Amino acid sequence: MAEMLPSLMVPTSSWLRRSVHRRWLDHQGLRLLDFSKPSRMKLGFGPLDEEGMLTPGAPPDTILTARMTHVYAIAAMRGVPGCLPLAEHGVAALRGGLKDKLHGGWFTASPETLKTIQEKRKENYLHAFVALAASSAHVAGVAGASALLKDAAHIWETHFWSEEEGVFRESFAADWSDEENYRGANSNMHSVEACMALADVLDAPIWRIRALRSAERFIHHFARENGYAVPEHFDRNWKRLDDFNHDRPTDDLRPFGMTPGHFVEWSHLLLKLEAALLRQDGHAPFWLLTDAIGLFNTGMKAGWSRNGTGGLLYTVDFQLEPVVQNKPHWCQAEALTAAAALLKRTGQAPYETWYRKIWDFIDLHMIDRKKGGWIQELDADNHQSEVVYPGKADLYHAWQATLNPLLPLSPSFATAISELDG
Template sequence: MAEMLPSLMVPTSSWLRSTPHRYWLEYQGLRLLDFSKASRLNDGFGALDNQGKLVPDAQPDTTLTARMTHSYATAAIRGLPGCRMLAAHGVQSLLGPLRDAEHEGWFGGLTNGRPTETQQHKQNYLHAFISLAASTAVVARLPGAAQLLEQATSVWETHFWSEEEGVFRESFQADWSCEEDYRGANSNMHSVEACMALADVTKNPVWRHRALRSAERFIHILARDSDYAVREHYDRNWTYLADYNRTRPTDDLRPYGLTPGHFVEWSHLLLKLEAALLRESGTAPEWLLTDSIALFEKGIAAGWSRNGRPGLLYTVNNDIEPAVENRPHWVQAEALTAAAALLKRTGNVKYETWYQTLWDYIDLYMIDRHNGGWLQELDGENRPSEVVYAGKADLYHAWQSTLTPLLPLSPSFATAVQALF
C-alpha cells in the first residue's frame, strides 16, 4: 500500500526535492559511516575520541554496539562496502559475550572481559536498541539475525512490557529482581521507535499498538496536560519527580529537568506512527498529528537560541528556563528530522525554513572537517565542549538524520531503505 499521506505537498523549491541537497546528504552520511568504522573491538564496539581513534583502554559498550549494528546493517542494505561485515560483527557480539547467558538479557557492557555489577543491571533503554538492531539485521539478512531477534523480543516482551500500564518498565537487577521505582519517557520514546520496526519486520501489529499505547500515555495524556512540555521522570505510581537528578544536570540519559530535543524527537515519531497505522488499517488517531505539531513548536520555543545564539540547548527546568545551555549534536539532528517529517506531512513552508536553518547550523558549527565526524556537543557560545558527551562515540543520531529526510514516513527506517534501495 502506498503511503497515505500528502507527501506531494512538499514545495517544489524544497531542499528535499533538490538533487544537490540529496548528494550533499549522501556525502555527509558516508563521511560519518567511514569515521565510525574505527570503533570496532573484539567483543563489540567502543567509544572514539575526537580524532576518530578508540579511547585509551576502550571497552565494549552494548548500547553503542546495538546502535552500530543497526546503522551498519542499514548501510549494508544500501550496498555500502565494509558495512555488512561490521554489522555482522555486532550481531555476533550481541549473541555472544555481551549477552547474559545465565539470566537472559544483555549486560550494559564489559570491563576487561567481564561485566561490572552496574553493567549487569538490565535496562529498557538498552534492550530497546537491541530489539531495533536485531530487526534491522533481519532485514539485512545477516547471519544469526533471526536468532538475535527471537531472543531480544522474548526478553523485551516478557520482562519490560507492562500490559497494565501500556508502557515499558525501566530496569531490574541482573536476575530480574528489584524492579526500579521509575518510569522514564526517554527509554519509552526509543521503545516506540523499536516497536514500529518490529511490527514491520515480524508482521505482528501488536508491536505497533504497544507503540501507540506508550505514546498516548507519555504524550497525549501527560505531556498534553503540561502544555506539551515532555516530563521525563516519574515513579511507578506515576508521580512526577520534579527534582529528579537535580544534582546531576548534565547526566547523559536522565538529566534534571526537561529535554527539548526529546520534544522534537517525539514529534517525528508520532508522525511515523500515524503513517504506520494508516498503512495498517487506513485509520489513525487525529491526535498524533496535532500533538506532533504542538511538540515541535514547544521544543523549538523552549530550546532554540535561548541566549541569542543559534542552536537547540540540552535542558530546561520545570519553568522552561534554560538549565544546561550546551548544544548536543543529537538534539539538532532530531529537530531537523522532525521538521522534514512535518514538511512532508503538512506541506507548511515554515518547516522547510526550520529544516534549512538546522542544517545550516550543523554545517557551520558541528561538522568537523578537520578530524571527521560531528562534534558531539557545543557550549552555550557554540564552542567545542565535552561536559555531557566526551569524544565522538555516537553514529546513530547523526547518520540517520542524513537519510531519514529522504524516506517516507512509513514503513520504519530499515524496511523503508530496503524498499528504496
C-alpha cells in the same frame, strides 16, 4: 503499498526535492559511516575520541554495539562496502560475549567488566536498541540476525512490557528481580521507535499498538497537559519526580528537568506512528498530528537559540528556563528530522524554514571537516565541549538525520530501504 500521507504537498522548491541537497545528504552520511568504522573492537564496538580513535582502555559498549549494528546493517542494504562485515560483527557480539548467558538479556558492557550490582542492572533503553538492531540486521540478511531478533523480541516483551500500564518498565537486577521504582520517558521514546521496527519486520501489528499506548500516556496525557513540554521522570505509581537528578543536571540519559531535544524527537516519532497506522488499515488517531505539531513548537520555543547563538540546548526547568545551555549534536539532528517530517506531512512553509536553519547550524558548527565526524557537543557560545558527551562515540543520531529526509514516514528504516531498492 505507498505511504498514505500527502508527501506530494512538499513544494517543488523544498530542499527535500533538490537533487543537490539529496546528494549532499548521502555524502554526509557516507562520511559518518567511514569515520565510525574504527569503533570496531574484538568484542562489539567502543567509543571513539575526538580524533576518531578508540578510547584507550574502554570496554565494549553494548548500546553502541546495538546502534552500530543497526546503522551498518542498513548501510549494507544500500550497497556501501565494508558495512556488512561490521553488522555481522555486531550481531555476533550481541549473541555472544555481550549477552547474559545465565539469565538472558543484555548488560551495558561485557559481564566480566562489570563490578557493582548497579552496573549489572538490565535496562529497557538498551534492550530497545538491541531489538532495533536485530530487526534491521534481519532485514539485511545478516548471519545470525534472525535468531537474535527472536531472542531480543521475546526478552523485551516478557520482562519489560507492562500490559497493565501500556508502557515499558525501566530496569531490573541481573536475575530480573528488583524492578526499579521509575518510569522514564526517554527509554519509552526509543521503545516507540523499536516497536515500529518490530511491527514492520515481524508483520506483528501488536507492536504498533504498544507504541501507540506508550505515546498516548507520555505525550497525549502528560505532555499535552504540560503545554507539550515532556516530563521525563516518574515513579512506578506515576508520580512526577520533578527534582529527579537535581544534583546531576548533565547526566547523559536522565538529566534534571526536561529536554527540548526529546520534545522534537517525540514529534517525528508520532508522525511516523501515524503513517504506520494509516499504512496498516487506514486509521490513526488525529491527535498524533496535533500533538506532533505542539511538541515541535514547544521544543523549538523552549530550546532554540536561547542566548542568540543558534542551536537547540540540552535541558530546561519546569518553567522552560535554561538549565544546561550546552548543545548536543543529537538535539540538532532530532530537530531537523522533526522539521522534515512535519514538512512531508503538512507541506507548510515554516517547517522548510526550520529544516534549512537547523542544517545551516549543523553545517557551520558541528560537522568537523578537519578530524571527521560531528562534534558531539557545543557550549552556549558554540565552542566544542565535552561536559555531557565526550569524544565522538555516537553515529546513530547524526547518520539517521542524513537518511530520514530521503525516506517516507513509513515504514521504518530497514523495511523502507528494502522496499525502495526491491
